[in-house]
Amino acid sequence: MAVTIYDVAKQADVGVGTVSRVLNNHPQVSPETRQRVLSVIQVLNYRPSPMAQRLSRRKTLAIGVIAVFFTRPSVVERLRGVEAVTAASEYDLIVYNVETPAKRDAIFRATADNRRVDGLLVISLTPADCDVARWREAGVPVVLVDTHHPALARIVVDDVQGGYRAAQHLIELGHRRIAFVGDPIHTAFNFTSSRDRLVGLQQALDEHGIPFRPAYHQAGEHGQDQARALTHQLLALDEPPTAIFAASDSQALGVMQAARELGRRVPEDLSVIGFDDIEISEYLNLTTLRQPLFESGYRGIEMLLRSMEQIDGEAVCQELPVELALRGSTAPPAH
Amino acid sequence: MAVTIYDVAKQADVGVGTVSRVLNNHPQVSPETRQRVLSVIQVLNYRPSPMAQRLSRRKTLAIGVIAVFFTRPSVVERLRGVEAVTAASEYDLIVYNVETPAKRDAIFRATADNRRVDGLLVISLTPADCDVARWREAGVPVVLVDTHHPALARIVVDDVQGGYRAAQHLIELGHRRIAFVGDPIHTAFNFTSSRDRLVGLQQALDEHGIPFRPAYHQAGEHGQDQARALTHQLLALDEPPTAIFAASDSQALGVMQAARELGRRVPEDLSVIGFDDIEISEYLNLTTLRQPLFESGYRGIEMLLRSMEQIDGEAVCQELPVELALRGSTAPPAH
DNA sequence: TGTTAGAATGGAACCGCTTCCAACTGACGA
């Protein structure tokens, strides 16, 4: 059936070792022999079997990416960055989608003891110490994107600072009644970004001597609908906020939807600011904090490839910048 | 290092063949032996090496998905369906992203002669006859989603009928000046859906004796911005359309954006109807034709798995339904 | 001229499974 390295060796009248050396660009092959082998490869249209290579090299030639997959536009953008790098490498990209904590744990475990991947990128999910220990034991390098673990290399943004800047922007516009719509403090997935952005918000409020009212802090499952419901509550308060900081653009959409439903104009009656700068945000003219999503995936895989070559195990932490994308959904408060 | 089948065999005092039979649930093993082997496996925490299995079984245990991956929200939704099935199977999901025709061709070729995948799902990309021949020769089963090729199994929707229904809806509302914003007839990727939807539109117009004016047919690269620009042209006509049918929701967004920029209210001054029903459409209250995106991926992989088991090569064509998602962006024309 | 270091090469051993064939064991009917 398929042509093997033995066929090539026989045809070129050399040993299989030599063919292998030609394939892998070892220097110890004379130019004439190399040429002869190459032309036989050409003629027979020979391609080495990846399966056999993987077995004998003891590498899977695959990189795994674990993500809270497509439920969030921001993740999709990160994945584009991931794919851009893997496509240019010799590695296959194996995608694992997580939708429940149980599945997350199962995949974390499987990637450690199955020897299915040479390296692992984990997006927005925080592994437990025991997961990290298992990966270490299995010798699987891991890089995190958008989460932290002290023992692992990672690509992050400064969410606290981002939250701070968002708040600062609103405060500078003159807002004092600033509410926050974000994820619950304790989510099933232990997402930290919403929490950190809230911390930044509070810092900014503190610095300006603005008290943070508990009623202005609304948390619900990540997503548009939940944010919409929370906003209805906020705007029904006796003293409703004049600005809402949403922990993500998806949630900001829900906020804007609620405002529309209640006849509040954005930004005249209510300023809205988001976080992430997903694709739709520009279209909706949403002021937001842009984080380099594509780049985070890109850099993450680069970092992973590097740590797959040299396992010196220094857990680097690379921080990407956050910047304010000033658009039309924020303005000074009315009256 | 890692424990192998030989370690298990030695420890359980049986031959490797027997261990393999236990692993693969062959019936010809006595209950006592099976039990003994299983407990040794447990004790040693043995997991068979996927790489070795792949090599000796001559299967890659991987399924490839080729898609215009992230550029279109609809594709992402299909991929979710794909992942839902592969996650529950023994197969890994390898994702190939196509962003240029050159890359598409390279990947089509590579998947055929690399023996990297046991089966292939192609989303929204139309393979050429030579690609199909190459896959057939390599023995790689292929299923298409959202495209056609007579020799390949596929999951599709009736785009012509969808276009027809969209038009019918507008006509029933009383519109006569109906424009179309879609992809160019000849795209680099040879996408057919926009073209077919236009055909459906024209059928409906014909049936109602409404002439289709060439000026009402605008085509440009798929995407919001292009659709926006085209809409500006349409609305600048002496006799501008009262309704616009966009070949996709992404394009419908561009249409709505342009309308907003020109001070036209939707749906009072301009009705807009899209196609796909991506996530954001509900939020934007866009009337559209819903096609089951998630399900298309789901069914596609199911079909693929089936055809990987029994290569009887009957190229089935499964058609999924399209239905009108009636929302607020369409209304009777003014005056 | 003998010695030797280094380059080029062949090929066996190995990676860790699956599979097939031979062999062994009892039970059972002739």
Next chain:
DNA sequence: TCGTCAGTTGGAAGCGGTTCCATTCTAACA
């Protein structure tokens, strides 16, 4: 008592590469 046969089992031979070691050849050096 002796095949026969079905149920089990062991283990060699792949799968298709990589790698290491031994070998051959060449040229340079003492």
